[in-house]
Amino acid sequence: MEKLETLHGVVFDGLTKFTDYTFFGKFIENGMITGESWSVTKCGYNPTFQNMKDKQYTQQD
Structure with a gap:
């Protein structure tokens, strides 16, 4: 996903193993x-x- 340059929203529901949102910081x-x-x-x-x-x-922690 490093090439993704435009993003206008995030909706995550039930992704129990997803714990790192660093990518979305920018x-x-x-x-x-x-x-x-x-x-x-x-x-x-x-x-x-x-x-x-x-x-x-x-x-x-």
Whole structure:
């Protein structure tokens, strides 16, 4: 996915093994993904949009 340059939203539901959202950080930082277009539920890690803005791309221990 490293070639992906445009992304306008993320909706993940039930991806129980998905825990690292580092890839999506650049889309949060450049404003392509907003709080309204970010939804992650029932995954291995469920970062809020604020978590992503705070660069908490993986679960903090």
